[in-house]
Amino acid sequence: MADIVIKGADQLMHKLEVMPKSLNNALWDANFDIVQVADGEAVRELQSSTKHSSGELSSSLKYEVMEDTDGHVIGRLWSDNPVATYRELGTGLVGQESPKNLPDDVHPVYTQHPWFIPADKVDTDLHAIYGMPEIKINGKKFYRTNGQPARQFLVPAIEDAGEQGPKIIKEHIVKELGKLGGDI
Template sequence: MTIRGMDSLVRKIDALGGNSKKALKTGILQATKLVQGDAKDLAPADEGQLRNSIQGTVEEKSGAIIGKVSTNVEHAVHVEFGTGQRGENSPSPPKSPENLSYRQDWAGMDAQPYLYPALQQNKAKTKQMVKEHLLKEIRKLGGS
């Protein structure tokens, strides 16, 4: 997810002597934690391994500050996108950009999305969080 006009605003804040990078990191971290919490709430809790492995991080890559909610559990992708015939026919979320192979000789399991819905239901809130942190930085510079 990107926010239109962000580059221009960041340049202006920095030109005025502000620290847009710090404000962005703080806002993106707060937004990432919100999505992480909802993803944990939405994840199936069989033994709790998947739910407990969901983490939120913020990193800088090629000048961009990126919030990421992920898991390192091997079966996570199968839970999110389903498996076999039932997974392929699951209506949501959008299919994986990875080349997931849905075996046709096996019924499999329905998708139980938790990451995609967590992001979708928080799009407006996450943008607002980032905006609030940038506005706070502007106010420090004497803006209204």
């Protein structure tokens, strides 16, 4: 009877033990890269499409990578600035009617009547910038609006980053598994 010797079995077993942690590390790193791509795309869109901006909206973007309740590693990109929501979804009847790409479970509710913005509470001429009519009520100047259209910057940026996601994830997995040694 012949003796069979498996060379490197201990090394193989060690690699199999650390592989789940290596793959998890790769997913975390890939998700950070993906949300950074989305953040960069969103900032570029804001900077190229905003004429009258202080950069406040671009600098309000935040992202994180976390593990959800099911144990999946996910990346998130958002802004706490209410202007981001108004820009992404639009406002009033104009925003409601404007085309936009939203997830299936998102159903915004829009104001159904015009509203008035006191001219002395804004630092720009909303008539000159957005064409909002000026009216006077009891000698005080107001801008009247039915809202603004959606001008999405987050959803397109996230979608673009998502399209790049599989390539980014593959690169990180190959890199992590390469650290274990051997051919991949």
